[in-house]
Amino acid sequence: MIARERIGTIERLVLSRPERRNALTPAMLDDLATHLENAADAHAVLLLGEGKAFCAGFDLDLCVGEGGDDNLRALLAGLSRCIVAMRALPCPVVLGVQGAAIAGGCALLGGGDIVIASPDAKLGYPVTRLGISPAVSAPFLRAIPDGQGRRLMLDPGLIDGRRAHETGLVHELSNEPAAHAMELTERLTAKPPHALAATKRWLNELAPADAQRGLDTSLSLVGNAESHERLASALKKT
Amino acid sequence: MTDFATLDIAGPIATLTMNRPDARNAMSLPLLDAMHAILDDLPSGPHVLVITGAGKSFCAGMDLKSVLGDENAPPKLLHNIAKLTTRLRNLPAVVVAKVNGAAIGGGCGLACAADVVLSHADAKLGFPEVDLGVCPAVVAPLLVRKIGAGPARNILLRGGLMSGTRAHEVCIVDELADDRDGLDTLCDSVAERLAAGGANAIAATKRLLTEIDGSGDGALAAKGADLSASVLATPEARERLSAMFRG
Structure with a gap:
């Protein structure tokens, strides 16, 4: 469910489960993380979502009933691994975001270096009402001003691409974000890799992110009664 | 010998002009000196310091051309620029960058070290370091502080230049005039507005802001200078720069 293609020196990765708005499964995150970890020789990485939505977050159907807690833990760990892998790559990572980038889908943005989104994209972390903590992405939200980060993590409301652009979560708006992201990625491959790598490494050092701390906080809430109850009742409604 | 920088004082407002217009005010060692x-001899009277460039450009950044033949020169220049930006943060006066034209690489970084950045729609600003095979390490902490880590990542890894209008959108420029003439009017009015503040109040507020963001501590800027120098010394960077200056 991850389509991988090497186009010249560009590693192009696409979340490909459009019938479920690219809802993430543990296996998808495992594949995505592995592809990212193996892309160190690419000149630039492009991450897209197939269909109308970039990514609707975790597949919550997997998070209830027997094995639900284990799946939720695997999803959180896999998500964290993907974000860390994007940051650790020496080359720039560009994301093209159309439609929804919600919860785990929005968290993926935290690993990207350049995010291009459609003005009407919907972004945010509406997960506290499911008894889940979005803390896993909090260390990476330091990329935007603290006030905006707090609001986004604690308020389950969504923001649109325009607002996300104003806050710095999205860096450029486009009605064709995937095509635009590909175009930019191609332009990046004209720049010398050693300069991109040195600059990215220094930027990582200037804004360090304690990924483990965020993941541990999210994991600490898995399996409690509040989240069991809320997840079950949310899924019943839909 | 010409003065590579000049100072004019008009009441509470001092104006420091980089004066190497034939080289787009590129920062050479003599200009930095x-x-x-x-700054060493800055009188204590004025509490607004405007920095601008003579001629059409604000500052084309570090004078790369002058250092290409000399391996010892880049570290010296980079540390000198790092010190300059840290000094501006530690000045009691509020610093205004009047970006009258091109502000490129270290020149744009110099603007980001100011407290207030003014420019006009047609100015060209940006950080093309990655295009040249070098690393904008001295300016990165300044840009991260000014516009945030995420937007800084986008701009520094993209490289290239942007218009004054775009620089205003991404908040590198705080106030924008329509054109070069309009910038004079804008800068006069902003400088007067700032000068209307009490010198002590401005100094105390600026000191606190500098303490909070840590920008008065030169250690990070110095580390950036070392990093930038090490990338500049790589064969890839030297080759790319030589080719550029030959072309």
């Missing part, structure tokens, strides 16, 4: 000398 002249700026440091002016």
Whole structure:
């Protein structure tokens, strides 16, 4: 469910489960993380979502009933691994975001270096009402001003691409974000890799992110009664 | 010999002009020395310091051309620029960058070290370091502080230049005039507005802001200078720069 293609020196990765708005499964995150970890020789990485939505977050159907807690833990760990892998790559990572980038889908943005989104994209972390903590992405939200980060993590409301652009979560708006992201990625491959790598490494050092701390906080809430109850009742409604 | 930098004082407003217009005010060692000398002797009276460039450009950044043949020169220049930016943060006066034209690489970084950045729609600003095979390590902490880590990542890894209008959108420029003439009017009015503040209140507020963001501590800027110098010394970077200056 991850389509991988090497186009010249560009590693192009696409979340490909459009019938479920690219809802993430543990296996998808495992594949995505592995592809990212193996892309160190690419000149630039492009991450897209197939269909109308970039990514609707975790597949919550997997998070209830027997094995639900284990799946939720695997999803959180896999998500964290993907974000860390994007940051650790020496080359720039560009994301093209159309439609929804919600919860785990929005968290993926935290690993990207350049995010291009459609003005009407919907972004945010509406997960506290499911008894889940979005803390896993909090260390990476330091990329935007603290006030905006707090609001986004604690308020389950969504923001649109325009607002996300104003806050710095999205860096450029486009009605064709995937095509635009590909175009930019191609332009990046004209720049010398050693300069991109040195600059990215220094930027990582200037804004360090304690990924483990965020993941541990999210994991600490898995399996409690509040989240069991809320997840079950949310899924019943839909 | 010409002065590579000049200072004019009009009441509470001092204006420091980089004066190497034939080289787009690129920061050579003599130009940096002249700026440091002016800051050394800055009278305590004015509490607004406007920095601008003579001629059409604000500052084309570090004078790469002058250092290409000399391996010892880049570290010296980079540390000198790092010190200059840290000094501006530690000045009691509020610093206004009047970006009258091109502000490129270290020149744009110099603007980001100011407290307030003014420019006009047609100015060209940006950080093309990655295009040249070098690393904008001295300016990165300044840009991260000014516009945030995420937007800084986008701009520094993209490289290239942007218009004054775009620089205003991404908040590198705080106030924008329509054109070069409009910038004079804008800068006069902003400088007067700032000068209307009490010198002590401005100094105390600026000191606190500098303490909170840590930008008065030169250690990070110095580390950036070392990093930038090490990338500049790589064969890839030297090759790319030589080719550029030959072309």
